[in-house]
Amino acid sequence: xxxxxxxxxxxxxxxxxxxxxxxxxxxxxxxxxxxxxxxxxxxxxxxxxxxxxxxxxxxxxxxxxxxxxxxxxxxxxxxxxxxxxxxxxxxxxxxxxxxxxxxxxxxx
Amino acid sequence: xxxxxxxxxxxxxxxxxxxxxxxxxxxxxxxxxxxxxxxxxxxxxxxxxxxxxxxxxxxxxxxxxxxxxxxxxxxxxxxxxxxxxxxxxxxxxxxxxxxxxxxxxxxxxxxxxx
Numbered sequence: 044x045x046x047x048x049x050x051x052x053x054x055x056x057x058x059x060x061x062x063x064x065x066x067x068x069x070x071x072x073x074x075x076x077x078x079x080x081x082x083x084x085x086x087x088x089x090x091x092x093x094x095x096x097x098x099x100x101x102x103x104x105x106x107x108x109x110x111x112x113x114x115x116x117x118x119x120x121x122x123x124x125x126x127x128x129x130x131x132x133x134x135x136x137x138x139x140x141x142x143x144x145x146x147x148x149x150x151x
Numbered sequence: 152x153x154x155x156x157x158x159x160x161x162x163x164x165x166x167x168x169x170x171x172x173x174x175x176x177x178x179x180x181x182x183x184x185x186x187x188x189x190x191x192x193x194x195x196x197x198x199x200x201x202x203x204x205x206x207x208x209x210x211x212x213x214x215x216x217x218x219x220x221x222x223x224x225x226x227x228x229x230x231x232x233x234x235x236x237x238x239x240x241x242x243x244x245x246x247x248x249x250x251x252x253x254x255x256x257x258x259x260x261x262x263x264x265x
Contacts, residue, residue, distance in 0.1 A: 051191075076253060085242060085256035086194065087153070093251075130193050134252055137182065137206070141193030 045069040047142035049131050054148045055121055063116045063145045065131030074134040077105050077116045080144065081127045089129075090116070123149050153177070155257035157243050163263045164233055171229045172260045176245030183226050184254060185218055186242040187211070194242055200226060201248060233264045 046068045055061040067075070074093040078086035092098055092107035092114065104117040116129055128144040154177040164170050176183045181202050186194035197216070198208045202223035215233075220226040230237055240261050244254035 047193075074251065085153070085258050088253045088255070091251045091253060132193070137201070137248075137252065138184075138196055138199065139252070139254055140196065141186075143191065143193045 045133065045140050047131055047133060047140065049142045049145045052146045052148065054150060056150050057121055057123060059121050060117065060119050061121060061147065063129050063147070065114045065142060067112050067133050069133045069135055069140060071135040072109065072133060073136060075107055075114050076132040076134060076139060078130040078132060079127050080130060086130055121149050123151065125149055153255040153257070155243060155245055155255050157257040157260050159260055160258060161261045163265065166233055166235060166264055168233055169229065169231045170233060170262065171227055172241055173225060173227050174243030174257055175225045177255060179247070180245035181223070181248045182246045183220055184244045185228050186244065188240045188242055235264045238262055238264045
């Protein structure tokens, strides 16, 4: 089976840093994605980790520990436009299994 | 704009009617996926194609749902005898069949069954 857990909602302040955690238990694993989804829009690709460690891309970084079944997405210098849902997703062969997403609210 | 298009963007139908949605993927992508998403949930996998071959269907996909990709380019998703529980956003995504395998999503078709 598969289980992907992430917090339902988080709130942070503009300019601050926020870390969104994700734990997974899946019957197969070929990599982990993070997607961003603004309300009423389609998900857009943010990052991909297949090996353990930190991948940095501008204000966003993603970390993976395969032995712990754990990942996080780190957002720095938060901007109001970062208000969105963040979806943790596991690649299993040709498919991607999505978590329910974390709705991030940014306060001015 | 990811390059994946879906039509229509919104569909309101009465219970019992049939509906068909279309997805045009990025032209060089050989994989095409259909998902369903309801409020507060992540996208749920429905089915996917490699070229024209339908390789997997979710158990969520009842026999009222059928999908085709006849020439390995655009795809259609048909729902017969719609029910109120079918109300959702239907998302299409495409990917290259190699590398990271990230999927690029279309804007979705929002279905409301009254």
